[in-house]
Amino acid sequence: MIEKERHVLVIFPHPDDEAFGVSGTIASYISQDTPLTYACLTLGEMGRNLGKPPFANRETLPMIRKEELKLAAKAMGINDLRMMGLRDKTLEFEDDIKMKNLVTDLIDELDPSLIITFYPGYAVHPDHEATARAVIRAVREIDSKKRPKLHCLAFANNTLEDLGAPDVINNIEKVKERKLDAMRAHISQTARILEMIEEGLKVDDPEALKWVTKESFYSYKWEQDKVKQLSGS
Numbered sequence: 001m002i003e004k005e006r007h008v009l010v011i012f013p014h015p016d017d018e019a020f021g022v023s024g025t026i027a028s029y030i031s032q033d034t035p036l037t038y039a040c041l042t043l044g045e046m047g048r049n050l051g052k053p054p055f056a057n058r059e060t061l062p063m064i065r066k067e068e069l070k071l072a073a074k075a076m077g078i079n080d081l082r083m084m085g086l087r088d089k090t091l092e093f094e095d096d097i098k099m100k101n102l103v104t105d106l107i108d109e110l111d112p113s114l115i116i117t118f119y120p121g122y123a124v125h126p127d128h129e130a131t132a133r134a135v136i137r138a139v140r141e142i143d144s145k146k147r148p149k150l151h152c153l154a155f156a157n158n159t160l161e162d163l164g165a166p167d168v169i170n171n172i173e174k175v176k177e178r179k180l181d182a183m184r185a186h187i188s189q190t191a192r193i194l195e196m197i198e199e200g201l202k203v204d205d206p207e208a209l210k211w212v213t214k215e216s217f218y219s220y221k222w223e224q225d226k227v228k229q230l231s232g233s
């Protein structure tokens with residue numbers, strides 16, 4: 001059972017970052033009438049995948065991914081989707097204070113009781129890491145008793161070894177169709193994996209089933225906080 005929240009804020013850098021690991025959780029909160037905002041920092045316009053077979057090109061990809069993101073949001077039931085307009089593959093070079101302030105502004109406006117993002121250090125891609133760092137820096141400035149909870153997605157190879165087992169496991173079976181639709185919405189990026197999952201589901205393959213039964217997160221371990229302090233903050 002997913003805990004009741006006042007407001008859930010989901011922050012990721014790319015359209016489709018939510019698709020495989022979080023869309024079931026998002027749909028679950030929305031099915032409980034929990035207000036939820038998804039802030040997507042870029043349009044993933046530098047993505048390598050152009051569809052399978054290719055149907056996008058460098059010019060059309062941003063528009064296509066924007067439409068895919070809207071479609072995915074609809075599939076999950078999101079009615080507060082924020083496209084934050086930053087540039088794909090550049091977040092690690094953005095000013096750290098600007099990145100942190102962007103998150104602080106969202107927190108000030110929405111007063112979330114839970115934020116979902118990547119786990120810094122275990123998020124693999126530089127844009128993912130930059131996003132995670134900005135969230136940690138923004139939340140760290142809040143008095144520890146008033147901080148929203150942080151549920152973080154981690155998938156680096158050393159995740160289990162370093163962080164142990166995830167402490168937050170959401171059962172998403174009830175919303176699995178919504179999750180599949182969210183994954184299908186991002187078809188320019190997801191076609192390959194989706195084909196594997198859909199074939200697997202036909203024969204109850206456990207590897208495929210795990211995508212539509214559970215989603216796992218780590219509560220951020222403040223006692224092992226390794227995100228660098230910003231000078232002047």
Ligand SMILES: [Zn+2]
Binds near residue numbers: 013014016017125128
């Ligand atoms: Zn991504």
